[in-house]
Amino acid sequence: MERTIYREIKATRQVWGLAIILAGFVAGSLAAFFYVEHHGHIVTGMNNRIVWGLPHVFAIFLIVAASGALNVASIASVFDQKVYKPMARLSAVIAMALLIGGLVILVLDLGRPDRIIIAATVYNFSSIFAWNLILYTGFLGIVGAYLFAQMSKDVPYATTRKIGLLAFVWRLALTTGTGSIFGWLVARPGYDAAIMAPMFIAMSFAFGLAMFLLLTATLLRLSDRVIGDALMHRLGRLLAVFIAAVLYFTVVRHLTNLYTAEHAGFEYFTLIGGGIYTWLFWLGQVLIGGLVPLALLLLPGFGKSPKTPLVASVLVVIGGFAQVYVIVIGGQAYPMELFPGYEITSGSGLGGIANYSPSLPELALGLGGVAVALLAVGVGTKVLRILPTTLSDANIGQDPL
Amino acid sequence: MILFFRLALLCAVAFGAGSLAAQERSSLLPDIPAATGEPHAEGNAFWRRNHMDLMSHDRDLTLRDGDREIDASLKGCFDCHTAKDEAGQIVTYESEQHFCRSCHEYVAVKVDCFMCHRSTPDGVDEHALQAAFLPRKPLDSADIQGVIVYLNQNASKPAEAGQ
Amino acid sequence: MKVPTLKGADISRRDFLRSGAAVATATLAPGVTLMAFGGSEAEAAADAGKRWGLLIDANKCDADCDACVSACSTENGWKGEGNPETDAQWIRKITLQNTSTGREVTMPMMCQHCEEPPCVDVCPTGASFKRVDGIVLVDKHTCIGCRYCMMACPFDARSFIHEPVINQKSHAPRGKGTVESCTLCVHRIDKGGRPACAEACEATGHEAIIFGDLKDPESDISKRLAKFPSVALRPDLDLNPGVRYTNL
Ligand code: SF4
Ligand code: SF4
Numbered sequence: 001m002e003r004t005i006y007r008e009i010k011a012t013r014q015v016w017g018l019a020i021i022l023a024g025f026v027a028g029s030l031a032a033f034f035y036v037e038h039h040g041h042i043v044t045g046m047n048n049r050i051v052w053g054l055p056h057v058f059a060i061f062l063i064v065a066a067s068g069a070l071n072v073a074s075i076a077s078v079f080d081q082k083v084y085k086p087m088a089r090l091s092a093v094i095a096m097a098l099l100i101g102g103l104v105i106l107v108l109d110l111g112r113p114d115r116i117i118i119a120a121t122v123y124n125f126s127s128i129f130a131w132n133l134i135l136y137t138g139f140l141g142i143v144g145a146y147l148f149a150q151m152s153k154d155v156p157y158a159t160t161r162k163i164g165l166l167a168f169v170w171r172l173a174l175t176t177g178t179g180s181i182f183g184w185l186v187a188r189p190g191y192d193a194a195i196m197a198p199m200f201i202a203m204s205f206a207f208g209l210a211m212f213l214l215l216t217a218t219l220l221r222l223s224d225r226v227i228g229d230a231l232m233h234r235l236g237r238l239l240a241v242f243i244a245a246v247l248y249f250t251v252v253r254h255l256t257n258l259y260t261a262e263h264a265g266f267e268y269f270t271l272i273g274g275g276i277y278t279w280l281f282w283l284g285q286v287l288i289g290g291l292v293p294l295a296l297l298l299l300p301g302f303g304k305s306p307k308t309p310l311v312a313s314v315l316v317v318i319g320g321f322a323q324v325y326v327i328v329i330g331g332q333a334y335p336m337e338l339f340p341g342y343e344i345t346s347g348s349g350l351g352g353i354a355n356y357s358p359s360l361p362e363l364a365l366g367l368g369g370v371a372v373a374l375l376a377v378g379v380g381t382k383v384l385r386i387l388p389t390t391l392s393d394a395n396i397g398q399d400p401l
Numbered sequence: 402m403i404l405f406f407r408l409a410l411l412c413a414v415a416f417g418a419g420s421l422a423a424q425e426r427s428s429l430l431p432d433i434p435a436a437t438g439e440p441h442a443e444g445n446a447f448w449r450r451n452h453m454d455l456m457s458h459d460r461d462l463t464l465r466d467g468d469r470e471i472d473a474s475l476k477g478c479f480d481c482h483t484a485k486d487e488a489g490q491i492v493t494y495e496s497e498q499h500f501c502r503s504c505h506e507y508v509a510v511k512v513d514c515f516m517c518h519r520s521t522p523d524g525v526d527e528h529a530l531q532a533a534f535l536p537r538k539p540l541d542s543a544d545i546q547g548v549i550v551y552l553n554q555n556a557s558k559p560a561e562a563g564q
Numbered sequence: 565m566k567v568p569t570l571k572g573a574d575i576s577r578r579d580f581l582r583s584g585a586a587v588a589t590a591t592l593a594p595g596v597t598l599m600a601f602g603g604s605e606a607e608a609a610a611d612a613g614k615r616w617g618l619l620i621d622a623n624k625c626d627a628d629c630d631a632c633v634s635a636c637s638t639e640n641g642w643k644g645e646g647n648p649e650t651d652a653q654w655i656r657k658i659t660l661q662n663t664s665t666g667r668e669v670t671m672p673m674m675c676q677h678c679e680e681p682p683c684v685d686v687c688p689t690g691a692s693f694k695r696v697d698g699i700v701l702v703d704k705h706t707c708i709g710c711r712y713c714m715m716a717c718p719f720d721a722r723s724f725i726h727e728p729v730i731n732q733k734s735h736a737p738r739g740k741g742t743v744e745s746c747t748l749c750v751h752r753i754d755k756g757g758r759p760a761c762a763e764a765c766e767a768t769g770h771e772a773i774i775f776g777d778l779k780d781p782e783s784d785i786s787k788r789l790a791k792f793p794s795v796a797l798r799p800d801l802d803l804n805p806g807v808r809y810t811n812l
Binding site: 039040041042046047048049051052110111112113115116118119122123124126127128129130133181184185186187188332336338339341342343344345346347348349350351354355 | 648649650651653656657658659660661662663664668669673682684685686687688689690706707708709710711712714715716717718719720722723724725726727728740741742743797798801812
């Protein structure tokens with residue numbers, strides 16, 4: 001096992017090409033932002049019932065994935081797994097970048113983004129939202145310090161480990177906080193569940209690792225560096241565990257809901273009669289994001305191929321978007337039970353399943369946020385020594401397959 | 402920020418000395434519409450300097466505590482401070498002649514009051530007025546030249562803020 | 565007498581140095597000022613000894629009448645652009661059908677002015693707030709338009725302003741990008757009046773909306789509440805709303 005050497009990625013034509021494409025997406029999101037800012041949210045698909053739309057799906061996916069992307073670093077320093085160490089820096093950078101991307105979307109979607117200074121200075125401490133803002137900024141600070149500690153020669157390893165532990169605890173709090181944004185909405189049958197918080201943690205593990213795998217593989221490819229087959233396989237196995245955890249919490253959540261009478265209607269909506277939401281749940285979340293990648297990773301035939309974890313990651317990301325969509329939008333579309341025993345036959349928009357069709361500006365805004373995150377990772381690895389020159393099995397001390 | 406303070410100072414000086422040299426500089430000074438009603442007991446200088454604090458203070462009293470016996474409200478301002486255009490129509494914030502805008506534009510301080518508040522007295526229809534409104538003339542290089550000359554003149558003089 | 569300096573930070577809410585007082589201190593003797601000022605304050609401010617509420621009688625509400633809705637719209641200057649999904653809806657007429665008996669009831673619904681308002685709990689900036697007399701409002705000067713309050717409100721009582729607005733009423737400012745809901749006509753209440761919907765309903769002769777002080781046992785609303793059965797919507801959430809319904 002040799003010492004890991006970290007080097008900046010080179011600005012090849014390919015790298016520039018990708019950067020330009022990403023910049024295009026960022027420009028698109030800015031255009032969408034000014035468009036919505038000028039006309040008001042009337043030009044989006046959002047309305048008084050679906051108040052959080054597609055941008056929030058993107059933002060929440062990115063924020064959830066951000067804390068999960070830190071896992072690799074945590075495993076390395078908190079759980080002292082040597083094999084993961086060379087990837088720890090990258091893991092921290094990706095975590096910060098994904099969080100920034102998500103926050104950018106949230107801010108740009110505000111009704112009054114010009115007042116962001118108010119959000120940053122006036123806190124209502126009974127609001128879980130305000131706590132989240134603190135968790136987010138804290139996360140950026142702590143992970144930044146963690147990255148610095150890893151990269152600095154002067155910081156003793158013991159200190160780095162301590163910061164790593166703090167970052168680990170903080171990321172758990174962050175995901176719990178994100179889940180609680182929904183968990184606290186007691187009036188809504190789709191959200192009112194204590195299991196929301198642990199489920200978000202499981203989701204963050206899976207989404208975060210999937211994003212990490214995809215980004216790492218891309219960056220290594222772009223800079224002609226290798227990643228060992230056995231390491232890939234190992235990460236794939238880890239991903240399989242996380243996917244299983246998400247599936248487990250999904251099953252538990254829906255089973256417990258089925259046993260509580262007041263949630264039966266919502267369960268019927270998600271599982272059987274909810275149209276697009278039912279499709280997204282079964283096809284998107286369960287099949288594409290769960291069972292298929294799980295099977296790919298665990299089946300003896302596919303499981304060994306170094307490509308499989310990447311394919312599985314793509315599926316997990318797609319399934320993850322579907323899952324967040326069902327949670328965020330499906331949860332709002334299903335009406336709140338205002339009058340038990342009565343049906344609202346007319347109510348100027350009250351009652352019934354709420355309509356929502358996402359609009360182009362919303363999509364542009366969401367994709368722009370993803371592009372910001374990816375660009376940030378690219379810039380990070382370009383200017384800092386983040387990416388190891390090689391992740392071959394021999395080099396990192398991973399036993400070959 | 403520095404530019405902002407400089408402009409604010411300029412504004413204060415201009416108000417103080419405005420009447421003296423109005424002739425020469427009339428194109429550079431804000432054209433503040435004449436008010437009706439009783440003048441402020443504290444004097445115009447006090448209100449020019451403090452109106453924003455007074456208004457945000459009083460708005461919290463009204464909104465949060467339900468205290469409506471206050472003086473500094475937009476509605477109150479418009480009792481006396483409305484501007485009329487050439488045709489004698491009261492103008493909205495869309496017009497550069499609007500009382501608030503005439504000076505705020507001059508000192509480059511953006512206000513967003515009128516995203517939520519009406520910019521005319523109750524009963525003066527904003528819809529009808531804005532439909533008739535024509536886009537304002539953009540700032541041209543002569544305007545900018547003038548401001549620079551004025552600022553330079555002023556910087557060499559000792560500040561004699563007119564408070 | 566010292567001339568007051570009014571720098572932003574020096575002005576705290578509820579201090580005696582209001583702009584009105586500043587006029588007086590500059591012109592009158594201090595003693596006179598303070599007395600005149602103290603006298604007006606007690607009447608002017610929201611009173612913690614009161615809790616304003618509405619009692620809505622679903623039996624008296626007429627299915628074909630929407631006097632309360634149009635009165636609110638006229639009073640507060642909001643109106644529909646023809647799309648109930650994105651329009652402002654401070655108050656709506658809703659019709660319910662009992663799923664087992666088929667009986668229909670109709671009644672107005674608006675912000676319930678909860679005593680434990682979820683919208684206030686979740687608002688990150690404190691823009692959603694409850695006055696001491698129980699009226700729940702949005703301070704549009706600090707609302708950032710995040711819509712978390714709309715997620716939290718159990719009654720879909722709030723509207724997000726989706727389009728630029730002009731020609732607002734000067735007593736009911738509202739603008740694009742912020743959230744709004746029924747104010748219980750707070751501008752009228754502060755002057756001793758009652759909400760426009762209650763007034764309009766009475767004018768039609770239905771008298772389905774009664775306004776009053778829930779803390780005053782002698783008020784009409786309290787007496788009725790004491791005498792007849794009534795419900796709070798979503799009693800499972802323990803919100804203790806200021807709006808109550810009877811004959812549902
Ligand atoms: S009804 Fe909704 S908006 Fe009104 S106080 Fe209750 S939670 Fe807030
Ligand atoms: S939309 Fe405005 S009032 Fe509602 S929670 Fe956000 S900041 Fe508060």
